[in-house]
Amino acid sequence: AVRLSGAGLGCPTWPECVDGSIKPVIGQDESQLHAWIEFGNRLIAWLILILALAALVYIFKRLRDRSDFKRLRLLAILQILGFLGQVVLGGITVLTKLNPISVSAHFVLTLPLIAGALALRHRVLDRPVIQVLPMTRNLTKVVTTLTFIVLLFGVVVTGTGPHAGDADAKRYPFNFRAVSWLHADSVIVLISLTIALYLVVKVSETPAVKKLFGRMILIFLGISLGQGAIGYLQYITGLPALIVGAHLLGATLVWIHGWRLNLTARLEQEVRIQ
Incomplete structure (x- = not known):
């Protein structure tokens, strides 16, 4: 949605949205629609971190006795590390004004994150x-x-x-x-x-x-x-x-x-x- 709407620089800086504010402000040069689309994208990213942390807590509390506990723990930790990598790449993408290399890396990193999440789900649910x-x-x-x-x-x-x-x-x-x-x-x-x-x-x-x-x-x-x-x-x-x-x-x-x-x-x- 960010890319297809042209909202990639709705928040033209990082980690703030605009200088002096982490969220869009009235009167900024970018349109409010684009600014809030990009800001919403950033908020959703933090929701993913919360879910990854919740998965790790669940594994420690409920699955510690399983024979594959170490593998489950590793998969959950990699999700968190991958998210942090995405945050850094997202910031680089904004600061480089959507350089195609950083934009591509931002998407490519998503693929092993999806694979890891599927592997974790596969093991936890005993698929x-x-x-x-x-x-x-x-x-x-x-x-x-x-x-x-x-x-x-x-x-x-x-x-x-x-x-x-x-x-x-x-x-x-x-x-x-x-x-x-x-x-x-x-x-x-x-x-x-x-x-x-x-x-x-x-x-x-x-x-x-x-x-x-x-x-x-x-x-x-x-x-x-x-x-x-x-x-x-x-x-x-x-x-x-x-x-x-x-x-x-x-x-x-x-x-x-x-x-x-x-x-x-x-x-x-x-x-x-x-």
């Missing part, structure tokens, strides 16, 4: 781990890694395109058409490998794995196809903000479900350890 064959496990790793690479290409496309968060912000000096098609090609490879993973599971795995993990693969494939369609639609329609926003949301869903595949499919020795 099922499916024992698979080495070929399935290795191909799942490839799909997950490629998902991350696809999102990195998407970040470069966004950093090259028009939605910088401010009309005067710098952009990457790349050809937009070229990086867009490179991103699209990586999506095609990802979808192809996801189909290959589904076929490998259907041919070689047990009936239970075919049913449970096969369904997860199909969900990931469906979301990826939908995300690809939205991406193409935004490209041919000139990148309207609403569709770009839907594409950003879709990127998050793709990463969530891609990482769930990695969390769920494990080799026999990994299942025993977990």
